[in-house]
Amino acid sequence: MSEQTAPPPPAARAPAPDDDTPLLARNPVVSWVWTNFFSTPLNIALTVISVWFIWSVGSAFLEWAVFNGVLFADSRAHCREIVEHGACWAVVSSRIDSFLYGLYPPAQHWRINITFLLLVAALVPVLWDTMPHRKRALLYSAFVFPVLAVWLLVGGLGLEPVSTKKFSGFMLTLVIGVTGITLSLPLGILLALARRSSLPVLRILSVVFIEFIRGVPLITLLFIASVLLSYFLPPGASFDLIIRVLIMVTLFASAYMAEVIRGGFQSIPAGQYEAAQALGLGYWRSLQKVILPQVLKVSIPGIVNSFIGLYKDTTLVIIIGLFDPLGIGRSLLSDAAWAGLSAEVYLFVALFYFCSCFAMSRYSLYVERKLERGQSHDR
Amino acid sequence: MRTLTLSLAIAAIALISTPPANAATLDDVQTRGVLRCIINTGLIGFAFTDENGDWQGFDVDFCRATAAAVLDNPDAVEFINATGKTRFTMLNSGEGEVLYRNTTITMSRDTDLKLTFLGVNYYDGQGFIVPRALGVSSAHELDGASVCIQTGTTTELNLADFFRSNGISYEPVPIETNEEARVSYLAGRCDAYTTDASGLAATRATFDDPGGHIILPEIISKEPLGPAVRQGDDQWADIVRWVLNALIEAEEYGITADNTALLASTSDNPSVLRILGEEGSYGEFIGLDNQWARRAIEAVGNYGEIFDRHLGPSTAIGLERGLNAQWTDGGLLYAPPVR
Numbered sequence: 110m111s112e113q114t115a116p117p118p119p120a121a122r123a124p125a126p127d128d129d130t131p132l133l134a135r136n137p138v139v140s141w142v143w144t145n146f147f148s149t150p151l152n153i154a155l156t157v158i159s160v161w162f163i164w165s166v167g168s169a170f171l172e173w174a175v176f177n178g179v180l181f182a183d184s185r186a187h188c189r190e191i192v193e194h195g196a197c198w199a200v201v202s203s204r205i206d207s208f209l210y211g212l213y214p215p216a217q218h219w220r221i222n223i224t225f226l227l228l229v230a231a232l233v234p235v236l237w238d239t240m241p242h243r244k245r246a247l248l249y250s251a252f253v254f255p256v257l258a259v260w261l262l263v264g265g266l267g268l269e270p271v272s273t274k275k276f277s278g279f280m281l282t283l284v285i286g287v288t289g290i291t292l293s294l295p296l297g298i299l300l301a302l303a304r305r306s307s308l309p310v311l312r313i314l315s316v317v318f319i320e321f322i323r324g325v326p327l328i329t330l331l332f333i334a335s336v337l338l339s340y341f342l343p344p345g346a347s348f349d350l351i352i353r354v355l356i357m358v359t360l361f362a363s364a365y366m367a368e369v370i371r372g373g374f375q376s377i378p379a380g381q382y383e384a385a386q387a388l389g390l391g392y393w394r395s396l397q398k399v400i401l402p403q404v405l406k407v408s409i410p411g412i413v414n415s416f417i418g419l420y421k422d423t424t425l426v427i428i429i430g431l432f433d434p435l436g437i438g439r440s441l442l443s444d445a446a447w448a449g450l451s452a453e454v455y456l457f458v459a460l461f462y463f464c465s466c467f468a469m470s471r472y473s474l475y476v477e478r479k480l481e482r483g484q485s486h487d488r
Numbered sequence: 489m490r491t492l493t494l495s496l497a498i499a500a501i502a503l504i505s506t507p508p509a510n511a512a513t514l515d516d517v518q519t520r521g522v523l524r525c526i527i528n529t530g531l532i533g534f535a536f537t538d539e540n541g542d543w544q545g546f547d548v549d550f551c552r553a554t555a556a557a558v559l560d561n562p563d564a565v566e567f568i569n570a571t572g573k574t575r576f577t578m579l580n581s582g583e584g585e586v587l588y589r590n591t592t593i594t595m596s597r598d599t600d601l602k603l604t605f606l607g608v609n610y611y612d613g614q615g616f617i618v619p620r621a622l623g624v625s626s627a628h629e630l631d632g633a634s635v636c637i638q639t640g641t642t643t644e645l646n647l648a649d650f651f652r653s654n655g656i657s658y659e660p661v662p663i664e665t666n667e668e669a670r671v672s673y674l675a676g677r678c679d680a681y682t683t684d685a686s687g688l689a690a691t692r693a694t695f696d697d698p699g700g701h702i703i704l705p706e707i708i709s710k711e712p713l714g715p716a717v718r719q720g721d722d723q724w725a726d727i728v729r730w731v732l733n734a735l736i737e738a739e740e741y742g743i744t745a746d747n748t749a750l751l752a753s754t755s756d757n758p759s760v761l762r763i764l765g766e767e768g769s770y771g772e773f774i775g776l777d778n779q780w781a782r783r784a785i786e787a788v789g790n791y792g793e794i795f796d797r798h799l800g801p802s803t804a805i806g807l808e809r810g811l812n813a814q815w816t817d818g819g820l821l822y823a824p825p826v827r
Contacts, residue, residue: 186804189696204539212541274566336577350583430529430569430578440529440569442667443536443545445804449694451667 174456184446200450201457204441208457211277211432217269220261221280227254227261228287236472273351277432279461284351285423286465289358290416296359297366298401304371315367322364327422330357335429354426362419369415373408374400406480413473417466424462434458513585513717513724514775517558522566525551526584529569532690533799533807534590543567546798547588550609550715550732553784554586557731557776562787576601580718586728587716592642603716606729609791610714611811611820613707614646615685617692620700622679627706634659636669636678643683646709666691680704684711686799686807693804726774734763734781736823738790740814745789748782762826770826781826791821 146156177195180202182188188197201208210218231254234246262284264270276284303315322330334353377400385395405412427436438454441447517523527547528535535545552562568584579587580602591597592612593605616635618624624633627650637644639662651658661678663669670691673681681688685707692698715732717725738744741760743751752764761767763785765778772778788794792814799807813819 185694207537207539207541210541212537215540272566274568332574336574336581427529428571428573430571430574432529432569436529436569437537440535440537443528443530443532443534444538445532445536445690445693448532448690448804449670451671 185448185450186446196453197450198453198457200441200447200453204437204447207278207437207441208434208461209279211280211437212275213277213280214269214271214275217264217271220264220268220271224258224261225283227257228283230254273349276351278437279434281426281431282420282423282433285355285358285426286420288355289362289419289423292359293362293366293415293419294412296363297370300363300367301370301374302396304367305374319364319367322361323368327358327361328425328428330361331425331429333357350429350431354429354431358419358423361422362415365415365418366412369408369411370404372411373404376407377403409473409477409480413469417469420466420469421462434461513721514558514727517585521559522564523551523555523558523586524566524568524584525554526568526570526575526578526587526589527551528589529571531590531687532693533686533803533805535569544798546610546794547590549788549794549798550588550735551586553735553788554728554731556787557780557784558727560783576603579603579716582718585717585724590713591716592711593714593716597716602719604719604725605714605716606725607732607823608712608714608820609732610686610712612684612686612711612713613811614643614682614709614711615688615707616680616682616704617673617688617701618680618704620702624680624704625702627704627708628654628656630658630680631656632658633679634661634677636661636663636673636681638663638666638669638683642709642711647682650708670694686805689807690805693806723775727776730774730826731781731784733823734826735784735788735794736791736814736821737826738763738781738785739792739821740816740823743785743790744793745786748786752782759825759827768827 145152147153173194174196177192178198179188179191179195180198182191182197182199183203185197185200188195188199206215206218210221213221231250234240234243234250237243240246260266260268262271262276263273300315300319303311304319306312306315331354334357335350338348338353381399381403382395385399388395390398424433424435426433427439432440435455435458438451438458442449442451442454525548527543527545530536531545533545534547535543538544548567551565551567555565556562568578570578570584570587570589575587575589575591576597578584587603588609590610590612593608597603598605616627616630618630618633624630630651635647635658637647637660644660647658647660661672663672666683666687669681669683672678674695681691683691685703688703692701692703695701715728717728737759741757741763743760743763748764751760752766755761755764758767762770764782765771765780769778771780774780789797792809795807795809795812796802799805801808809817809819811820813821815822
């Protein structure tokens with residue numbers, strides 16, 4: 110079906126246009142459709158069956174979700190009054206604040222908005238590699254933004270303090286996802302280096318850590334974070350649940366990251382190390398100038414794969430009573446006014462995760478292509 | 489790393505087996521200025537978020553009443569949401585002071601889990617819902633029926649007991665969550681669905697055609713739901729217990745959120761005056777002032793008002809009082825007197 114693999118359309122092979130070929134067949138669109146969908150009896154059969162299947166499933170869904178969808182209403186009963194059978198998107202639109210900000214105090218929502226804008230600003234120098242003054246901007250992303258974000262979200266120093274127990278909704282997903290992603294990459298690189306190190310202590314510690322974390326499900330680690338850790342601490346001195354979760358998620362992701370990066374290291378031929386040494390570069394210099402750029406380039410698909418996995422895993426915090434978007438959905442489905450609209454809520458949450466993850470995967474494809482181009486240019 | 493983990497685990501077990509006898513919960517709460525109340529992550533009528541993102545519900549109101557009594561502010565509550573799996577550990581590890589999470593009182597929870605249960609705020613029991621078209625009017629007529637049931641719960645065991653003791657056969661259809669059960673039941677994957685009666689009513693309220701389904705009269709188990717605190721602080725247990733009792737007694741004597749001031753000055757019923765703190769010094773016995781119960785009632789209303797607001801016939805759930813009526817109305821609510 111794809112254009113690259115399709116044989117040239119018959120129009121191209123056909124004799125000159127002034128013969129008796131029907132006019133219709135000379136149209137490139139018609140001929141493309143003809144070759145790809147109707148060229149053989151098998152193709153015709155497959156096309157008819159596929160169209161019928163897509164139509165029967167898709168039209169029912171479209172009718173339910175779009176044509177009969179209700180965007181604004183006061184309650185489920187109100188939705189049903191407007192349209193008997195149709196999606197009641199009002200459950201999402203009327204509670205969009207809950208999904209975005211969760212249980213964060215409404216008067217303080219502006220702080221989340223500003224933090225989000227600062228996050229976008231911090232991502233620009235990271236993602237845009239030809240940005241002017243990029244080095245200085247990266248200092249902001251790495252050091253200024255995290256401090257500002259914590260101050261804005263948690264409060265204190267002039268801002269009204271907000272308990273981290275109120276962190277929820279998409280905002281919680283972003284907090285856990287961004288923290289886990291940004292911390293797990295450097296930690297993963299260090300772990301991978303330690304695992305390849307010639308110092309036995311470092312190597313053994315790293316192997317034990319990676320194998321232990323990889324051998325335990327994330328849910329178990331989250332239970333340890335939420336339940337077991339509080340027994341170690343003196344009563345009353347509770348150590349913030351969000352921080353415990355952030356630590357566990359970061360450790361979990363960095364163990365996987367370490368293995369991805371290690372795979373990258375193994376793909377680098379020994380000649381590269383020797384060449385770097387021959388140039389008189391020390392361990393760190395050769396890593397920085399020669400080895401790591403190649404390792405990271407090779408590992409991009411694996412790294413992004415881990416990022417996406419981590420991002421989706423954030424929804425597991427629902428098990429320890431934190432409210433990710435799914436948890437928010439569950440709590441508002443318990444409101445008698447909206448109960449029973451789980452399909453709408455789950456579809457909306459799925460759409461959110463899909464958009465985030467699809468954006469990540471597209472960006473990684475863009476980077477891969479760009480690096481590929483750079484290399485062929487060098488030759 | 490492993491040795492470290494192991495020694496930490498041993499330390500944890502040592503700590504679990506000797507929970508700290510925390511005797512000053514009241515001081516902790518008053519110093520902090522906030523009561524931490526462990527509630528459900530979402531249960532129709534009992535705990536849910538409103539459009540402002542605030543928690544509402546039957547259990548939630550009891551938390552607010554307790555906060556009003558202890559801290560003179562019904563909003564000084566931090567709600568800690570616990571799943572069925574984490575609720576007891578969260579209470580025992582000190583992440584909250586009181587558990588109001590539609591929790592069934594059982595002997596093992598009271599003794600083995602080292603909790604102290606303080607009374608019943610909702611008498612529930614397991615029942616059945618069937619489509620009216622099935623033509624069944626009693627659970628004894630369910631011979632050969634397929635029944636949707638949540639796995640790993642006491643309801644599963646209760647169901648097996650009930651059918652075995654009555655010598656009738658059934659086919660269980662295992663289901664993970666209430667939402668899944670609702671969908672399966674409506675899709676006709678099972679003839680009947682069984683869970684707590686309050687849950688059945690709440691689920692039925694979400695059907696497109698609630699009138700097409702009936703809840704069978706048989707209740708096959710006892711599920712007394714009530715608040716719990718950690719063992720070891722009797723003063724704190726007394727406070728939570730008597731706030732609950734006062735709210736129930738307030739309904740019995742007709743004290744509502746709106747008439748406390750009127751009754752305090754005009755009533756000549758000594759029971760009313762004791763609850764409102766006009767007679768005796770009952771607040772001092774539990775380390776509070778004498779207006780404790782009055783504040784709780786003014787914050788959320790008496791038991792009947794709380795019930796009507798979240799579960800009663802005027803709500804979408806539409807539960808009758810049933811067992812949860814006052815003893816004077818043929819129910820089981822029989823609060824010990826404040827005196």
